[in-house]
Amino acid sequence: MGIFFAIAAIGADVYFYYLYSPIFFYEDTDCYMRALRIIDWLQDFQWQEKIFPYTNAPDGFVLHFTRINDVIWAFFSLPFMPFMPLKEAVYNGGLFFSPLFFVLAFLSIQWGLYQFLLPVQNKKAVYFLTMIFILMMLGKMTSVFDFTRPDHHSLMCAIFAFNVAAVLRCNARMNYKLLLWSGVASGCGLW
Numbered sequence: 001m002g003i004f005f006a007i008a009a010i011g012a013d014v015y016f017y018y019l020y021s022p023i024f025f026y027e028d029t030d031c032y033m034r035a036l037r038i039i040d041w042l043q044d045f046q047w048q049e050k051i052f053p054y055t056n057a058p059d060g061f062v063l064h065f066t067r068i069n070d071v072i073w074a075f076f077s078l079p080f081m082p083f084m085p086l087k088e089a090v091y092n093g094g095l096f097f098s099p100l101f102f103v104l105a106f107l108s109i110q111w112g113l114y115q116f117l118l119p120v121q122n123k124k125a126v127y128f129l130t131m132i133f134i135l136m137m138l139g140k141m142t143s144v145f146d147f148t149r150p151d152h153h154s155l156m157c158a159i160f161a162f163n164v165a166a167v168l169r170c171n172a173r174m175n176y177k178l179l180l181w182s183g184v185a186s187g188c189g190l191w
Contacts, residue, residue: 112165
C-alpha cells in the first residue's frame with residue numbers, strides 16, 4: 001500500500017511538471033548550478049574540487065556540494081547521453097534524482113515501522129502513524145523531493161529516513177548490528 005502512495009505522489013509531480021514545463025525546467029537556480037557543475041565534471045573528469053567560474057566574476061567560488069551527489073545525478077543521466085547532447089541529458093537525468101530518494105525514504109520508514117509496530121496490537125496507533133507519513137509524503141510539507149528539484153537535500157533526507165528506520169528496527173529486535181550501517185549512511189550524509 002505504501003508503494004502505491006509513493007508512486008501516486010511521483011505521478012502528481014510528473015503531471016504538474018508537464019503542465020508548467022513551458023514556464024520552467026527546474027524549480028530554482030541551485031539546480032541549474034549543480035547541473036552546470038556536473039556537465040563540467042563529465043567533460044574533464046577531474047575529481048577534485050575546482051573553482052566554479054559561472055558566478056562571482058571574475059574569481060568564481062567553490063560550491064558546497066559534493067561528488068557523491070554528482071555521481072548519482074550523472075548515473076541517472078547515462079541513459080539519455082546516447083540520444084541527446086550532454087546538457088540536455090544531465091537536465092533530464094536530474095528529473096529522476098529526487099523522486100528516487102522520495103521512494104527510498106518512504107520505503108525506509110515503512111521498513112522501520114513494520115518491525116517496530118509488529119508487536120503493537122493497538123490498530124489506532126498504526127493507523128495514526130501511517131496517516132502521518134502518507135500526509136507528509138503526499139502533501140509534501142516541503143519541496144525537498146520535488147520532481148523539478150534535484151537537490152542534495154533529498155539525498156540527506158533519504159539517509160535520515162534510513163537512520164530512523166534502522167534505530168526503530170534495532171530497538172525493536174535488540175540487535176544492534178544494523179546501527180553500523182546506519183553510521184556508514186550518516187557518514188555519507190555528512191560527506
